[in-house]
Amino acid sequence: MKKVNIGLLGLGNIGTGTYQTLEMNYEHIKDVTGVDFEITRILERDVDRKRPITVRPEQFTQTPDDIFNDPDIDIVIELVGGIEPATSFMLKALNAGKHVVTANKAAIAANYDELMDTAKANKVMLRFEASVGGGIPILTALTGSLLANEYEEILGILNGTTNYILTKMDHEDMAYEDALKEAQQKGFAEADPTADVEGHDVANKLSILMNLVFKKKVHPDDIQTTGISAITKDDIEQAKKDGCVIKLVASAYHKDGELGCFIQPTLLNKEHPLATVNNEFNAIFVKGNAVDDLMFYGKGAGPLPTGSAVMGDVIEIGRAISKGVAYDL
Amino acid sequence: MKKVNIGLLGLGNIGTGTYQTLEMNYEHIKDVTGVDFEITRILERDVDRKRPITVRPEQFTQTPDDIFNDPDIDIVIELVGGIEPATSFMLKALNAGKHVVTANKAAIAANYDELMDTAKANKVMLRFEASVGGGIPILTALTGSLLANEYEEILGILNGTTNYILTKMDHEDMAYEDALKEAQQKGFAEADPTADVEGHDVANKLSILMNLVFKKKVHPDDIQTTGISAITKDDIEQAKKDGCVIKLVASAYHKDGELGCFIQPTLLNKEHPLATVNNEFNAIFVKGNAVDDLMFYGKGAGPLPTGSAVMGDVIEIGRAISKGVAYDL
Numbered sequence: 001m002k003k004v005n006i007g008l009l010g011l012g013n014i015g016t017g018t019y020q021t022l023e024m025n026y027e028h029i030k031d032v033t034g035v036d037f038e039i040t041r042i043l044e045r046d047v048d049r050k051r052p053i054t055v056r057p058e059q060f061t062q063t064p065d066d067i068f069n070d071p072d073i074d075i076v077i078e079l080v081g082g083i084e085p086a087t088s089f090m091l092k093a094l095n096a097g098k099h100v101v102t103a104n105k106a107a108i109a110a111n112y113d114e115l116m117d118t119a120k121a122n123k124v125m126l127r128f129e130a131s132v133g134g135g136i137p138i139l140t141a142l143t144g145s146l147l148a149n150e151y152e153e154i155l156g157i158l159n160g161t162t163n164y165i166l167t168k169m170d171h172e173d174m175a176y177e178d179a180l181k182e183a184q185q186k187g188f189a190e191a192d193p194t195a196d197v198e199g200h201d202v203a204n205k206l207s208i209l210m211n212l213v214f215k216k217k218v219h220p221d222d223i224q225t226t227g228i229s230a231i232t233k234d235d236i237e238q239a240k241k242d243g244c245v246i247k248l249v250a251s252a253y254h255k256d257g258e259l260g261c262f263i264q265p266t267l268l269n270k271e272h273p274l275a276t277v278n279n280e281f282n283a284i285f286v287k288g289n290a291v292d293d294l295m296f297y298g299k300g301a302g303p304l305p306t307g308s309a310v311m312g313d314v315i316e317i318g319r320a321i322s323k324g325v326a327y328d329l
Numbered sequence: 330m331k332k333v334n335i336g337l338l339g340l341g342n343i344g345t346g347t348y349q350t351l352e353m354n355y356e357h358i359k360d361v362t363g364v365d366f367e368i369t370r371i372l373e374r375d376v377d378r379k380r381p382i383t384v385r386p387e388q389f390t391q392t393p394d395d396i397f398n399d400p401d402i403d404i405v406i407e408l409v410g411g412i413e414p415a416t417s418f419m420l421k422a423l424n425a426g427k428h429v430v431t432a433n434k435a436a437i438a439a440n441y442d443e444l445m446d447t448a449k450a451n452k453v454m455l456r457f458e459a460s461v462g463g464g465i466p467i468l469t470a471l472t473g474s475l476l477a478n479e480y481e482e483i484l485g486i487l488n489g490t491t492n493y494i495l496t497k498m499d500h501e502d503m504a505y506e507d508a509l510k511e512a513q514q515k516g517f518a519e520a521d522p523t524a525d526v527e528g529h530d531v532a533n534k535l536s537i538l539m540n541l542v543f544k545k546k547v548h549p550d551d552i553q554t555t556g557i558s559a560i561t562k563d564d565i566e567q568a569k570k571d572g573c574v575i576k577l578v579a580s581a582y583h584k585d586g587e588l589g590c591f592i593q594p595t596l597l598n599k600e601h602p603l604a605t606v607n608n609e610f611n612a613i614f615v616k617g618n619a620v621d622d623l624m625f626y627g628k629g630a631g632p633l634p635t636g637s638a639v640m641g642d643v644i645e646i647g648r649a650i651s652k653g654v655a656y657d658l
Contacts, residue, residue: 021477021619028479129474135620137474144473145458145466148350148640150357273626276605281622290350291464291627291637293610297602298623308619311477325652 002322003036006314007067007098009089010079011044011051014103014130017303018077018310019053029311035318041067043080064089068096075317077310078102087111094118094126099326101313103130103306105204109220112211125326127313132205133158135305136298137312138284142213149288151213156250158205160280160300161189161196162228163248166265167278169236170245176231188280198227199248199263206250206261214252214259226264239267245275331651332365335643336396336427338418339408340373340380343432343459346632347406347639348382358640364647370396372409393418397425404646406639407431416440423447423455428655430642432459432635434533438549441540454655456642461534462487464634465627466641467613471542478617480542485579487534489609489629490518490525491557492577495594496607498565499574505560517609527556528577528592535579535590543581543588555593568596574604 008015019039022029030036040059047060064085067073076093078100080086086107093100095118102108108115108128119126129139133156142151157163161183168179180197183189195201203220210218228248239246249266253259268275273295277283282300287293299305320326337344348368351358359365369388376389393414396402405422407429409415415436422429424447431437437444437457448455458468462485471480486492490512497508509526512518524530532549539547557577568575578595582588597604602624606612611629616622628634649655 017619024618025477025479029477032476135623137470140474141466141470144645145469145641146637147361147644148354148358148637150354273605276602288637289353290346290633290640292631292634294464294625294627296623296625299621302621304619305621308475308477308617311619312474315476316473323654325654 001030001034001036002318003038004075004318004321005073006037006039007041007043007070007073007076008039008079009043009064009067009076010081011042011046011055012079012081013303014306014310015042015044015079016051016053017307018079019055021304021307021311023053029315033315033319035315035322037314037318040073041070043067064092068092068098073098074321075099075101075314077314078104079310080104081106083107083110087115090115090126091118094122094124097122097124099125099317100127101310101317102128103310104128105131105201105208109204109207112208112217125317125320127316128208129313130306130309132208133282133284133296134298134300134302135308136282136284136296136300137309138296139212140312141296142286146286146288146291146294149290151286151288152253152255153287154209154213154252155274155285156205156209157247157274157277157281157283158202158250158300159196159199159248160282161193163277163282164188164280165197166228166231166246166248169231169233170240171278173233175233176229197229199225202248202250202263206252206263210252210261214254216259218261224262228265231265242267243270244268245270247274247277249274330359330363330365331647332367333404333647333650334402335366335368336370336372336399336402336405337368337408338372338393338396338405339410340371340375340384341408341410342632343635343639344371344373344408345380345382346636347408348384350633350636350640352382358644362644362648364644364651366643366647369402370399372396393421397421397427402427403650404428404430404643406643407433408639409433410435412436412439416444419444419455420447423451423453426451426453428454428646429456430639430646431457432639433457434460434530434537438533438536441537441546454646454649456645457537458642459635459638461537462611462613462625463627463629463631464637465611465613465625465629466638467625468541469641470625471615475615475617475620475623478619480615480617481582481584482616483538483542483581484603484614485534485538486576486603486606486610486612487531487579487629488525488577489611490522492606492611493517493609494526495557495560495575495577498560498562499569500607502562504562505558526558528554531577531579531592535581535592539581539590543583545588547590553591557594560594571596572599573597574599576603576606578603
């Protein structure tokens with residue numbers, strides 16, 4: 001049986017969820033893929049933190065090069081987060097001939113071309129399913145089974161924090177500040193919620209979608225973005241009266257020769273498939289010229305859903321390695 | 330550029346939709362795949378029917394062997410429908426070393442093992458994304474990007490006809506007979522609606538899902554199946570009073586060591602993601618042990634949505650051919 005070794009950069013929440021996904025489904029994954037995956041090295045300073053997984057002390061390292069220079073490692077999973085040093089780590093791994101899997105939307109959106117070109121030059125794979133929509137396998141579908149379509153429109157609820165807040169405001173008549181506070185208490189929002197509530201997180205994801213779906217480079221900073229921090233109880237009330245809900249929607253369109261994208265709080269008629277996507281859930285609505293309306297719904301964040309997407313990419317690469325095609329893509 | 334030639338068996342509604350999908354997106358598909366797909370031969374008696382596509386007279390044949398024996402044909406698309414002669418056609422094509430793509434749920438469900446074994450023995454690919462959920466790329470996701478999960482539960486609204494009838498009964502207080510009549514007028518139900526309304530169509534699809542997801546062989550005839558023909562206005566009314574809707578749900582589960590499946594009209598709480606799947610739409614709800622709740626929603630039938638799924642499979646095979654791995658899977 002083909003053995004595939006993995007180096008993991010970062011054992012925070014997502015790193016732990018990824019490790020746990022492989023640990024709990026190890027036999028199943030080996031069974032269906034015919035590949036034996038093992039996370040052999042982990043770059044992480046905090047070796048003592050209590051985690052719901054079994055890690056041997058010798059798996060840990062504090063030296064990134066221990067992973068990049070390890071000839072036995074086939075795949076590097078980057079879960080450090082942020083643009084740097086994550087981007088440099090990925091470039092090093094790709095240049096060392098390792099396949100790379102990441103959940104890092106900020107680094108992919110900021111350095112898309114450099115990362116893709118470096119993967120291509122080294123004939124290795126770079127995959128980032130988890131960077132958009134968490135556990136929802138949307139990127140693989142858009143660039144795989146749905147390839148026979150030209151897309152007219154993509155609409156996404158791509159941020160669980162803002163969707164949770166808007167749902168609470170709508171269902172429980174809460175004020176924005178109170179809903180934000182509750183989201184923070186439940187761990188759905190960070191202490192500094194700016195990146196989420198002002199739409200910057202979504203801008204990274206929409207930039208990635210524009211690259212993949214419309215082959216168009218739009219830097220996240222150049223996407224016209226309005227967050228939800230100015231939404232009031234009155235806005236929600238008025239929307240209800242009109243038979244609508246307010247959602248933070250990322251839009252990308254290609255209609256009548258015009259191509260564009262923007263992010264803003266959007267009135268959705270209650271009959272729209274995205275209107276019933278509530279709480280921390282994400283969804284992506286696509287209109288293809290053959291498949292017509294399509295929607296994918298699921299958990300856009302969380303250690304295990306994100307771990308599912310990361311491991312999906314790892315499995316895809318492992319299968320390619322075992323068929324001998326991974327270095328020629 | 331790699332050229333991939335296709336033989337098409339059947340140019341009815343789905344065959345025409347498949348041809349049309351390739352025709353309208355030809356340049357786009359060539360662009361993103363680097364493969365030049367052409368439907369070179371078509372098995373079809375009715376050469377004179379008016380269709381929204383351009384077919385040259387010399388593409389038609391009435392002799393199946395013209396396709397199976399054509400050394401230039403790489404992929405055979407089977408869209409004849411029904412168990413026979415479709416199964417024999419597929420076996421002939423596989424034994425002739427052709428890859429096969431089909432939308433034929435009845436033939437795949439009835440002869441799953443024989444078809445899969447024949448594909449394996451001939452080292453060719455057999456794909457059938459369009460057989461479950463029409464345009465929704467559910468099979469590829471379940472056997473690809475979601476492979477890191479063990480599944481606890483799959484629930485599907487897998488038949489557009491019955492969902493259309495139930496939606497009309499719920500939204501417009503129609504009686505079953507009237508809703509069925511309207512579905513027939515709109516082309517969502519056939520003159521003899523038995524296969525749809527009694528759940529036999531869904532049984533084929535659930536049998537395929539059981540094979541793929543739980544590796545369990547259940548013949549469609551052995552699935553406990555209750556259709557919707559006995560549902561009355563009173564049933565719908567009572568469900569409404571209880572805050573529910575009635576949907577024809579196909580269920581497969583693997584919980585506490587027990588594995589099973591059944592099809593029946595099911596009360597769904599209005600908050601359930603499947604409850605808002607209306608009219609002719611289909612949806613599949615999956616619960617994986619890592620990804621948690623996930624739902625795919627889209628058009629479960631129709632020439633172009635089904636054509637999208639068929640062409641998705643064709644593209645997957647074409648890419649494998651161009652990488653030189655298609656004959657070693």
